[in-house]
Amino acid sequence: MIKTDILIIGAGPTGLFAVFEAGLLQLKCHIIDALPMPGGQLSELYPKKPIYDIPGFPEVLAGDLVHNLMEQIKPFSPGFTLGERAEKIDKQLDGSFIVTTDKGTAHHTKVVAIAGGLGSFEPKKPLIEGIESWEDKGVSYMIKDPEVYRDKKVLIAGGGDSALDWSIFLAEVASEVTLVHRRSEFRGALDSVEKVQALKNSGKINLITPAEVIGLAGDTHLNKVYIQKTGEEAPIELTVDAFIPLFGLSPKLGPIGAWGLEIEKNAIVVDNTLDYMTNIPGVYAIGDVNTYPGKLKLILCGFHEATLMCQSAYGRIFPNKRYVMKYTTVGGVTGFDGTKKEAPKAVVKKIE
Amino acid sequence: MAQDIQVTIVDRTGQSHTVLAPTDMNMNLMELVRSYELAPEGTIGICGGMAMCASCQCYVTSSHHLEPMSEEEEAMLSEAFHLQDNSRLGCQIPITENLEGLKITLAPEE
Numbered sequence: 001m002i003k004t005d006i007l008i009i010g011a012g013p014t015g016l017f018a019v020f021e022a023g024l025l026q027l028k029c030h031i032i033d034a035l036p037m038p039g040g041q042l043s044e045l046y047p048k049k050p051i052y053d054i055p056g057f058p059e060v061l062a063g064d065l066v067h068n069l070m071e072q073i074k075p076f077s078p079g080f081t082l083g084e085r086a087e088k089i090d091k092q093l094d095g096s097f098i099v100t101t102d103k104g105t106a107h108h109t110k111v112v113a114i115a116g117g118l119g120s121f122e123p124k125k126p127l128i129e130g131i132e133s134w135e136d137k138g139v140s141y142m143i144k145d146p147e148v149y150r151d152k153k154v155l156i157a158g159g160g161d162s163a164l165d166w167s168i169f170l171a172e173v174a175s176e177v178t179l180v181h182r183r184s185e186f187r188g189a190l191d192s193v194e195k196v197q198a199l200k201n202s203g204k205i206n207l208i209t210p211a212e213v214i215g216l217a218g219d220t221h222l223n224k225v226y227i228q229k230t231g232e233e234a235p236i237e238l239t240v241d242a243f244i245p246l247f248g249l250s251p252k253l254g255p256i257g258a259w260g261l262e263i264e265k266n267a268i269v270v271d272n273t274l275d276y277m278t279n280i281p282g283v284y285a286i287g288d289v290n291t292y293p294g295k296l297k298l299i300l301c302g303f304h305e306a307t308l309m310c311q312s313a314y315g316r317i318f319p320n321k322r323y324v325m326k327y328t329t330v331g332g333v334t335g336f337d338g339t340k341k342e343a344p345k346a347v348v349k350k351i352e
Numbered sequence: 353m354a355q356d357i358q359v360t361i362v363d364r365t366g367q368s369h370t371v372l373a374p375t376d377m378n379m380n381l382m383e384l385v386r387s388y389e390l391a392p393e394g395t396i397g398i399c400g401g402m403a404m405c406a407s408c409q410c411y412v413t414s415s416h417h418l419e420p421m422s423e424e425e426e427a428m429l430s431e432a433f434h435l436q437d438n439s440r441l442g443c444q445i446p447i448t449e450n451l452e453g454l455k456i457t458l459a460p461e462e
Contacts, residue, residue: 045399118394124462127433159431182435187427247431250405250462251398266394291393 002079004030006313007099007109009086009256012040014287014302015115016069021310023076024328027317028336030079030107032086032099034120039066044121044249055300065299075335081105085120087255095282102255111282111313114261114268115306116289118251126157126245128213138222139243149174149242155225157213158246159183164192166246171204178206178238180213180227208236216243259283267291275312276305282316284309357449362413362457363390373447381442381456382408395461401443406432408442409459416454418445434459 006022008015011033019029037043039062047063054060060068084101089112091097099107123141125131131139143149143166154174156167159181165188167179179196186193199205208227214235215226225243226235253266261278262269268285270276270292276284286309287302295301314323332342354376361384362368373384382397385408399405403424409432412418418440421429425444429435439459445451 041399045404046402049402118398124433159427181430183427183430185423185427185430187424187431247433248405250407251394253394266392 001098002030002081002105002107004028004079004107004109005317006030006111006113006310007032007097007107008078008113008115009033009099010040010115010117010287010289011035011038011080011082012115012117012287012302013042013065013069013299014117014306015040015113016066016073017303018113018115018286018306018310019073019076019078020069021307022313023073023336024326024331024333025310025314025323027310027314028078029076030081030109032081032084032101032107034083034085034122036083038070038080038082039063040117041251042066051299053298053300075333075337075339075341077336081107085254089259089283091280091282097282110317112284113306113309113313114256114278114283114285114289115287115302116253116256116285118288119253119256119266120251121249122252122254123245124247124250126213126247128216128245130216131245134216134218134222134243137220138218138241139216139245141245143244146170146173151175152241153239154178155180155213155238155240155243156246157181157243158248159186159188160246160248161188161192162248163246164188164196166244167205168192168195168199171199176206177204178208178240180208180211182210182212182230184209211236213243213245261285264291267295274308276309277312284313355449357447357452357454359384359447359451360414360453360455361385361388361390361410362455364458364460373451375447375449377447379447381410381445381447383443384447385442385458391458396458397443399443403428403441403444406441406459406462409434409439410442410456411436411438411459412440412454412456413438414453414455416451418451432459433462 005027006029008031011031022029042062050059084103087102088100096110153176155178157180171177200207211227211229214228217224225238228235268290270290276286278285286305288297334340356372359373360370371388396407398407425441
């Protein structure tokens with residue numbers, strides 16, 4: 001079982017910065033996130049977009065901000081459980097918690113800080129009749145292990161980066177790759193579009209556009225799809241082993257909504273702006289996931305909330321310990337990895 | 353001071369709301385819907401208004417002349433569900449005086 005002082009749910013900017021503030025207090029953190037990489041919305045939705053309201057940064061790309069935060073928290077060696085969604089919380093007799101993910105990974109923690117943003121990102125399912133009944137029988141909305149598709153006939157639908165990138169990748173793995181998109185234009189990085197073009201020209205990707213998948217068929221396993229090309233009468237019948245619709249991800253509050261927390265407007269109510277504790281003592285909510293009068297969903301507000309939360313968490317974990325807040329310019333940063341950063345000593349020397 | 357305009361928004365439950373919209377606050381239709389809370393928080397404007405999700409998709413049901421779609425909007429809509437010929441992303445439509453009397457219907461949640 002993973003053991004930690006503060007379990008942070010959500011690896012977005014607020015969750016990441018909480019690691020730093022906790023580290024200054026010598027508290028260890030572990031982070032769970034449903035996405036396979038840290039950064040939350042910044043990595044998933046807009047890594048290449050500039051942000052202009054991070055104090056001290058006139059302009060910073062979302063992806064760079066995540067990179068910098070990861071660098072900043074490195075000395076505090078946070079643990080990560082990525083690609084797993086926090087599913088269950090069990091309060092222990094001693095007031096600690098065990099949080100378990102959808103894959104069964106258990107985390108024992110003294111304090112829980114939910115920094116879940118808009119929720120965990122889940123794939124959007126296209127509106128094809130009966131698609132649910134083919135899930136795990138040929139239809140999947142995410143590719144976890146590409147080897148599953150070795151020497152298989154694969155159909156991918158979608159027009160964004162993930163549809164392009166996986167088509168390129170699977171062209172070398174699968175026996176046949178077909179890419180279907182509603183338009184002939186793709187919304188992706190230019191070199192991905194060019195690669196797909198080249199693979200199409202060399203016959204390694206079968207491109208059908210503008211078209212849509214309209215029906216699925218098979219016995220116990222999917223083996224046929226119907227594709228309607230715009231402007232044509234009869235749909236195309238295609239034999240496939242797998243259908244992977246990649247239409248992006250959309251955030252859902254998910255299982256956290258059933259943890260007994262007070263929820264309002266898809267956010268967790270924190271009845272105070274003192275430490276952002278929820279109605280469950282020991283469970284905090286910080287960043288976009290919380291709501292209180294005057295709430296603003298801004299990264300800079302998340303940083304502030306994370307900082308106050310850590311102070312309160314320290315008080316809960318060490319109720320009898322004396323502590324004063326120390327400036328990093330005074331105390332430096334002492335990492336759990338043995339590193340120490342501190343301001344160079346001023347030179348005191350007589351001038352002759 | 354610039355004049356407010358009237359916009360009619362049919363929410364996802366089918367209820368119609370005619371609301372006043374400021375034309376001088378650099379606001380778009382997605383933000384207008386949010387400011388009147390006509391769709392639950394977290395179900396609209398998820399990407400914040402960058403045409404990077406389709407949670408603010410709406411159908412324009414009046415005959416107003418709108419600015420044509422940018423490539424980004426068109427590409428995003430091409431991946432959206434529940435698409436119709438009059439689909440637009442609310443976040444890409446700034447509120448201007450020539451939209452007086454505009455009518456939109458919010459597309460279902462994806």
